Amino acid sequence: MEDKASERKRELSRRELIKASAVVGATLASGGSRIFAAGSDRFRIGLIGCGGRGTGAVNDCVNSSRGVELVAMGDLFKDRLDSSFNDLKRSLGEKAKVTRDTCFVGFDAYKKVIGCDVNLIILATPPHFRPAQLQAAIEAGKHVFMEKPVGVDPVGIRSVIASSELAESKGLAIVAGTQRRHQAHYVELMKRIHNGDIGRIVGGQCYWNGGKMEGYWKFWKQTDRLFGMEWQCRSWPWFTWLSGDHIVEQHVHNIDIMNWAIGSHPVQAMGMGGRQVRKLGNIFDHFAVEFEYPDGVRVSSMCRQTEGCTGNVSERVVGTKGRSYTDSSIGFLEGANAYKYDGPNPNPYVTEHADLIASVRQGKPLNEGKRVAESTMCAIMGRMSAYTGRALKWDWAMKASKLDLTPPKYEFSDLPVEPVAIPGKTRLI
Amino acid sequence: MNNQVKGRASELSRRDFIKTSGAAGAAALLWSTGRVFAAGSDKIRVGLIGCGGRGTHDTTKCLSSAQNVELVAMGDLFEDRLDRSLRHFRENFPDRTNVTEATSFIGWDAYKKVVALDDVDLVILTEPPHFRPGHLKAAIEAGKHVFMEKPVAVDPVGVRSVIASSELADKKKLTILAGTQMRRISHLVEGIKSIHDGSIGEIVSGQCVRLGGGMLTWGRKERQPGWSDMEWQLRRWLFLTWLSGDFIVEMHVHNLDVMNWALNAHPVQCVGMGGRQVRTAAEYGNAYDHFAVEYEYPDGVRIEYMGTQIDGCTNRNDQRLVGTKGRAYTDFGRVVIEGRNKVEYAWDQVDPCLRQHADQIAAIREGKHLNEGRRIAESTMTSIMGRMSAYTGRALKWDWAMNASQLDLSPPKYEFCDLPMRPVAIPGKTKLI
Secondary structure, eight states: OSSSHHHHTOOOOOOHHHHHHHHHHOOOOOOOOOOOTTTTTTTEEEEEEOSHHHHHHHHHHHHSSSSSSEEEEEOOHHHHHHHHHHHHHHHHHHGBBOGGGGGSSSTHHHHHHSSSSSSSEOSSSSSHHHHHHHHHHHHHOOOOOOSOOSSSSHHHHHHHHHHHHHHHHHHEEEEESSSGGGOOOHHHHHHHTTTTTSSSSEEEEEEEEOOOOOOOOOOOOOOOOSHHHHHHHTTTTGGGHHOOOOOTTTTHHHHHHHHHHHTTTOOOEEEEESSSOOTTTTTTTTEEEEEEEGEEEEEEEEEEEETTTEEEEEEEESSEEEEEEEEESEEEEEEEEOEEOOSSOOOHHHHHHHHHHHHHHTTTOOHHHHHHHHHHHHHHHHHHHHHHTOEEHHIIIIIIOOOOOOOSSSSOOOOOOOOOOTTTTTTOO | HHHHHHHHHHTOOOOHHHHHHHHHHHHHHHHHHTTTOOOTTTTTTEEEEOSSSSHHHHHHHHHHHHHEEEEEEESOHHHHHHHHHHHHHHHOOOTTBBBOOEEEETTTTTHHHHHHHHOEEEEEEOOOGGGHHHHHHHHHHOOEEEEEEEOOOHHHHHHHHHHHHEEEEETTTTTEEEEEEGGOOOOOOOOHHHEEEEESSSSSEEEEEEOOOOOOTOOOOOTTTTHHHHHHHHHGGGGGGGHHOHHHHHHHHHHHHHHHHHSSSSSSEEEEEEEOOOOOOOOGTTTEEEEEEEEEEGEEEEEEEEEEEOTSSSSSSEEEEESSSSEEEEEESSEEEEEETEEEEEESSHHHHHHHHHHHHHHHHHOOOBBOOOHHHHHHHHHHHHHHHHHHOOEEHHHHHHOOOOOOOOOOOOOOOOOOOOOOOTTTTTOOO
């Protein structure tokens, strides 16, 4: 989840809209003169997960392209759905076709949304729920935009990969909310890196060192009426089984860039971390991981959520002939082929939706499912290594790990909080 | 510290002594370059300050490293520590131990009394690192050669003092040897020379990783009745930051020293993180159990360091330098150069601890310049700045740490008195001083 970026998203201005539309125009242009007819290729959105991110994603999606409307909504909580419903009615006007009859609440709300007359599902529930909801959406033949991360454990990742393969065979689009993949300066920098402008990649660093997130990630007070499952689901970022911890929930963005640059996922990881300041939930507040990619290329990752510390959210790729630096607003290369991106940089939160819709309209649906599943898996591996203190290999994590953080049942009942991980004691499963 | 070497040291037995003596012969031959020392005026007389396990080990190596080296004085804060060490020397080096009642000293000023002895040529400084700067200064001012264990300080104020003392040593033509024996382990010497000669091209990245056990059985955990706060902290010094510098400084300075050596520089800035996730009991003082620090060296070369002291985790102890033409993998047993100039350097089996002492004794006898003071001060500072960054959560620059930081962990007074333990550092709250 973004800090500045999400503010920017919320403050989506007319000016940005125009810029975003221009990008869509450009994307469409590559598809020749194909002009979609109203109706047949109208995008009818079903939103699943009506929190801040889901609401923002619908706004971005509708505003990204012509012929997009919101038809159905689902959430675990009525209050969350209501507030999103009101916001979207206000912001989307007549493009919010959703009615009270197409709003659903509860653990099975997602099934009901998928059962409506929709063709694009936006999945913005807590990451724990992503694998099952993606599977349901793809099986029902819907295109999907899903927020990152897309799982919290290896069992979930395997499911997402299977669903992505199914989507491929059904010609369905899957775009993930790793918006850097749709951001102009990242796209240009990666093109140059892949072109060899910094030589052979031999190292790198990525970071998400930021603040404590309290206030931004709501932590609900436990009461006689709010406890157990409901309390944890409402306070989801703070619990590993729901969010994956912040290395997964947030830092997956930067790890995804390293995978993109190198063109591969790591083969092994060794991490460390802990909870030196944080008291809420059971997530850590800092992680440091050494990821080893093929050919022994090692990349370091650091992420921290602690107030009052030096911030840094960026990526750096080290090659034999130079280096790249990227963050959410700038990108440049140093070395033999020094370069700085200074072209237009439209809002990537809009562009990602424009790209999804354009790809479907051009008959070449994007499918980012496997890729984002792999990036999520990297972050999960880092967390698993830091929690247990054990180095681990990709192949083992991907194929053999049995880690499944699913609770015994999905109902509002007591649910003990898992203890905070203790390296050397927490078992590698 | 090489685990093998360390293990040998802590279990020093007669059998081990015979083995080390054998190695000493080899080392002495290597370094004596044909010169034969006459007894008498060439005798090197050693004063040991800090008679714990490490001091006993280092002095054993020193006595074994060359002919005609004698232990003549000892000092420690605690009588029980000194007595145990002295028993060891009397048993194992009866003809090279000449310590008397008059030349063994107990208490806070024991070091002053050792360095004041005219009959001492070389002092071995192996007290907890906090004391090093003050003791080094006293030794150099008194005109003694010095062997000092790593690390050589716990804070920037101490590091500056060590550098000043090292400069004074040069003026006085005194030798200073630091206990970073990795600088004399054969495969690292050869491997790093090859890196300096360009075997892996220009260094652009690297990793320094030391993941080891929790040291949970170190020392006596129970506080004895009658111990003041000060005594308890001194007896548990390894886990008190003001005394040991924390393990990134106390132990992993070895690994960071290898990085500085390979890169032929010290870092220009760093950002670190860390905490105390497992070793949280009171008997482990206020030390962390894990650190991760990114060090940036000149020209933007970033090196990642990871260090842990946690039981039950994956163990590693290696450094890796990544260059434009290859990579060097180093551990305390070998150096492997990968890439265009593939080669592997193995350890020649000569104990680097013996070699370093032989080196210093030869330098003293031949009047050669040997002063590792500034170099080890810089490696210590590298570790200290990583700890400071992890403790505070703030990135910091070498120049600031070296020139401007006021951090001084000294207690108000050196007495067996009340001394509240400083709280465990909290990033974002602990101030960068």
